[in-house]
Amino acid sequence: MNTAAADLDEVAMLDRAWHDVSPAPARRLLIAAVQAFAERGYHATTTRDIATRVGMSPAGVYVHYRSKEELLHRICLIGHRHSLVALRAAAARSTDPEQQLRDVIGDFAAWHALFHTPARVISYELTALEPEHLTEITALRHEMDLLVRATLEHGVEQGVFDVPDIPGTGLALLSLTVDVARWYRTSGRRAPEDIGALYADLAVRMVKTR
Amino acid sequence: MNTAAADLDEVAMLDRAWHDVSPAPARRLLIAAVQAFAERGYHATTTRDIATRVGMSPAGVYVHYRSKEELLHRICLIGHRHSLVALRAAAARSTDPEQQLRDVIGDFAAWHALFHTPARVISYELTALEPEHLTEITALRHEMDLLVRATLEHGVEQGVFDVPDIPGTGLALLSLTVDVARWYRTSGRRAPEDIGALYADLAVRMVKTR
């Protein structure tokens, strides 16, 4: 598949994932912005660049968004809510600690591969947010932390996990999965679910009692 | 310790680590640049900002560097060479696979905590490099990949490691350690060597035959 076709696929995928963003031109702008931010970074992206991607004039952006920072803020909010939903769904799928950890880490890693474009933006462009928006997003990230920690504690209580440092190990696990978005390329050999399977396995090895 | 004192400490530490950058004003500029790039990102940093940090006029930067990109390029080169030296020294310290993996991952994770400021720049600002400079740096990063992979292969050959996917596990291990630079704060509870110890332990658990 050539890159143009892959781009179309990604736009279609994000259009489906973000179907609740309306009206359609606002959604198209949001998708254009997330792609531009992911490729060049927030500060290297111009509002003209975003507008051009959807075939609008530079002023068209401001019909739907107050500022460039609002675009980033919306992307971060939607992205974090989206991934938190995925995390919670994964955690609820099983009560067995090992399977739960597999689901949580596997799904979260696969999510970061599949949605590597928004994932890059919401992990590596946070510093461009205004302080109060950053605080809001940090709270969402903290919830992810708590969820992973709870999974580990659950396994320790049942005696199937041996985790001397739960906060540290939780941090490492989240860090590992989040960083998938940095190095993942669609053109690479591994599919998102392959990465999920590998990471789920590594996570279980890290904590399982031997 | 207040942040101003911590800043002074960091400047002193980087001044020692980069003592071979001369003359002194060029080194001071490089340190100011790496701090600014780490705090706000390459594109959000202005050359005026860098100059002001060392008490120079905006034009002072161009006495020592051709462009803002040259500053980033030098930082990336020095940073990668520095960390490669640390990695190789760690790998050479022992021939026992488990101890070697402990040394490699532990030291590399601790390096990313101690030098989180340059580490952030050389991992997350690479896209701002000109293409030929990016190619050069990518080659250095590939060497780290090979080193970690060789450590894993060494352990598998001796039967002490069980690694179904060596490239994938090597990638995950490097990813895990590199990402320390993203979340590490000097004000946090863990010292660099604590993070190194935790990560060395997690790495061994990930690959050890059971």
Place this chain on the structure above:
DNA sequence: CGGCATCCTAAGCAAGCGCTTAGTCAGTTC
């Protein structure tokens, strides 16, 4: 002292930035 090299600044240029303003135009409503 003069000659020279090093290091730096004052001033500013051309280009590009985020965002605004005033107005156009298609579609809907009555």
Place this chain on the structure above:
DNA sequence: GAACTGACTAAGCGCTTGCTTAGGATGCCG
């Protein structure tokens, strides 16, 4: 068909950007 609405553009404003130019200060060497 007149009145209104929402989506969009042409033009451009005020400011900042990376970088240049011309020249000044300082210290070293004979």
